[in-house]
Amino acid sequence: xxxxxxxxxxxxGKTHTVPPIEIVFEExxxxxxxxxxxxxxxxxxxxxxxxxxxxxxxxxxxxxxxxVLATMENIEKVASQVLTDHIVSIGSxxxxxxxxxxxxxxxxxxxxxxxxxxxDGYTSSVAAILIKNEKTTVQAVVPQKVVVDMNVxxxxxxxxxxxxVGDIAAKVTARLDWMLSNLLTEEPICEFAWEELRDLLxxxxxxxxxxxxxxxxxxxxxxxxxxxxxxxxxxxGNSRPASGAEHMISHSLEMYHENRNEIPMFHGLSVAMxxxxxxxxYRVIFEELKLKEKCLTNEERFSILxxxxxxxxxxxxxxxxxxxxxxxxxxxxxxxxxxxxxxxxFSEKVxxxxxxxxxxxxxxxYEPEFIEKLILISNTIRERxxxxxxxxxxxxxxxxSHRVFEI
Numbered sequence: 048x049x050x051x052x053x054x055x056x057x058x059x060g061k062t063h064t065v066p067p068i069e070i071v072f073e074e075x076x077x078x079x080x081x082x083x084x085x086x087x088x089x090x091x092x093x094x095x096x097x098x099x100x101x102x103x104x105x106x107x108x109x110x111x112x113x114x115v116l117a118t119m120e121n122i123e124k125v126a127s128q129v130l131t132d133h134i135v136s137i138g139s140x141x142x143x144x145x146x147x148x149x150x151x152x153x154x155x156x157x158x159x160x161x162x163x164x165x166x167d168g169y170t171s172s173v174a175a176i177l178i179k180n181e182k183t184t185v186q187a188v189v190p191q192k193v194v195v196d197m198n199v200x201x202x203x204x205x206x207x208x209x210x211x212v213g214d215i216a217a218k219v220t221a222r223l224d225w226m227l228s229n230l231l232t233e234e235p236i237c238e239f240a241w242e243e244l245r246d247l248l249x250x251x252x253x254x255x256x257x258x259x260x261x262x263x264x265x266x267x268x269x270x271x272x273x274x275x276x277x278x279x280x281x282x283x284g285n286s287r288p289a290s291g292a293e294h295m296i297s298h299s300l301e302m303y304h305e306n307r308n309e310i311p312m313f314h315g316l317s318v319a320m321x322x323x324x325x326x327x328x329y330r331v332i333f334e335e336l337k338l339k340e341k342c343l344t345n346e347e348r349f350s351i352l353x354x355x356x357x358x359x360x361x362x363x364x365x366x367x368x369x370x371x372x373x374x375x376x377x378x379x380x381x382x383x384x385x386x387x388x389x390x391x392x393f394s395e396k397v398x399x400x401x402x403x404x405x406x407x408x409x410x411x412x413y414e415p416e417f418i419e420k421l422i423l424i425s426n427t428i429r430e431r432x433x434x435x436x437x438x439x440x441x442x443x444x445x446x447x448s449h450r451v452f453e454i
Contacts, residue, residue: 049243049278059235063282068170069192070274072267076160076196080137083194084158087133090125090146095138095162098199105130109145113310117144118177125149132156133191139207140166140314144174147187157188161195163203164211164258164270165315167289169193170277175298175314180306181360182298182428189281193274200270201263208266209404210315212255215272216400217293217318218248219393220325220434223386224291228432230385231374240279240288247272252393255400292328292433293321296425303355303421316409323406324422326394327454328434331447333383333390336454342442343423351420352427368427373440382437415452422448 049065057063076083077099089101091108092115107128109115117140125134126149136146136159143159143166150157161169168174174187222241229236250268251258257265279288286294297317304311311317331338345365352361410418423444426435438444447454 049275051239051243051282055239058238059283061235063237063239065278066172066189066281068190068278068281070170071192071194073194073196075198076194077199080160080194083160083192084133084135086131087135087158088129088131089135089137090142090149091137092142095142098162099137099160101137109142115141115145116177116305116310117141117148117175121145122149122152122176126153129153129155133158135160137162139163139203140168140175143168144176144187147190148174148176148185150188151186155188156191158190158192158194161193161270162199163207164200164266164273165203165207165313166210166214167273167276167280170274171280171286171289172284173280173286177305180302181356182302182305184286195270197263197267197270201261201266205259206313206316208258208261209319210313211269211273212251212258212315212400212404213317213319213322213406214315215248215251215269215276216255216397217291217322218244218272218276218289219252219389219397220293220322220329221287221289221291222389223329224325224431224433225287226386226389227382227434227437230382231377231437232372232432234287234372234432237279237283237288240283243279244272244275244288247275249393249396252396252400255403259403287431291431292325292425292435293318295429295431295433295435296321296324296421299355299421299425299428302428306356306360312409316404319401319404319406320409321425322397323401323410324418324451325434326397326401327451328438328447329386329390329394330454331438331443332379332434333387335379338443338446338450340442341445343439343445348424348427351424355420355424364424364427367430371430371436372432373436377437377440410452418451419448422451 133156136142228234254265301311
C-alpha cells in the first residue's frame with residue numbers, strides 16, 4: 048500500500064523502517080475468520096460479536112453501558128483472559144486500542160479485523176488509553192495482519208462513517224501544524240508521510256458525501272487512507288503525522304466527559320469539531336483578521352483546567368504547557384508563505400467535508416461559552432506545538448475563542 052518499502056532515508060534525517068504488516072482486503076471474510084488468524088484470542092463487544100462467528104472458548108466479550116471504552120480495566124480484563132499468543136480485535140477504535148495495548152502488556156502478537164472506516168489506529172503503533180480519566184497516548188503493538196471485509200465496513204453505523212471522514216479530514220490541519228512547528232521551532236518533519244497520503248486524502252475529501260451514501264469505491268479510499276495514516280504514525284514513531292491542534296481539542300473534550308463518567312461522542316466526530324476550530328484559527332493568520340490582543344494569564348488557564356479536570360490534573364497540564372518549546376519573534380509573513388500552498392489546496396475541501404458530516408450539529412450540542420473554554424486550554428495537554436500556541440503567544444487566543452463562530 049505504501050510506496051516506501053523496507054528501510055529508507057527520510058527528510059527528517061533519520062532512517063525509517065516500514066513494518067511488515069500484511070493488509071488483506073477480502074470479500075466475505077466474516078464467513079471463515081479462522082482462516083485468517085491462526086489460534087487467536089478474539090476481542091469483541093456486544094455489537095461486533097454479531098458480525099463474526101468466533102470460537103466461544105477463545106473469545107473475550109467486553110460489555111458496558113453505552114459503549115466499550117479503552118480503559119485500563121478493560122485492558123486488564125483482556126490481558127488476564129487471553130489464552131493464546133495472538134490477540135485479534137474485531138471492532139473499531141476502542142476495541143483496537145484495548146487489544147493492541149493488552150498485547151503489549153502480555154508480550155503477545157496483535158492483529159485486527161476493522162468493522163468501520165472510522166479511525167487510523169488499525170495500523171498505528173500507538174493506542175489512546177484512558178488512565179485515571181486522563182486520555183494518554185501509549186506505545187502499543189504493531190499488527191501482524193489487518194483483514195478488511197468491505198461488506199462489513201461499508202455497512203458500518205452512520206455515525207462511524209461520519210467519524211471516519213472527520214478523522215481523515217484532520218490530517219490536513221495536522222500537516223499544517225507540523226509544517227508550522229518545523230518552521231518556527233525547527234521540529235524535524237517527515238515529508239514521506241504527506242506524499243503517501245495526499246492523493247487518497249484528496250479523493251475522500253472531494254467525495255465525502257459519497258462516503259455517507261455508502262459508495263463502496265470511496266469508502267475503500269477512506270479505508271486505505273486511514274490505514275496509510277496509521278502506518279505513517281508507526282514509521283515516524285509518534286502521532287505527529289496525524290494529530291495536531293484538532294486532536295488536542297478532541298482529547299480535551301473526551302477527557303472532560305470521561306472525567307464525569309459520561310460517554311463521549313465517537314472520536315472522529317470530536318476530531319471533526321477540533322478540525323473545524325483549527326481551520327478557523329488558520330483563517331486568522333491567512334486572512335489577517337483583526338482580533339483584540341489580550342493575553343491569557345496562567346491564573347485563568349489554571350482555573351479553566353481545574354473546572355474541567357480538577358486541580359491535580361490542572362497542575363500536571365500546566366507543567367506540560369510550561370515545558371513546551373516556543374519560538375521567539377514570529378514573522379507571520381513567513382508562516383503564510385510556507386503554508387500557503389497546502390492551505391489553499393485543501394482548506395476549502397476540508398470545510399466542505401465537515402459540512403457533509405454536519406459538524407454544526409456536533410458543535411451545537413455545547414454552549415458557546417463551553418467551546419470558548421475548551422479552546423483556551425486544549426494547547427496545554429501536550430507539548431506539541433500547534434496553531435493554538437501561535438495564537439496564544441500573539442495574545443489572540445482569548446478573542447479567537449470568544450469569536451470562533453463569527454470567523
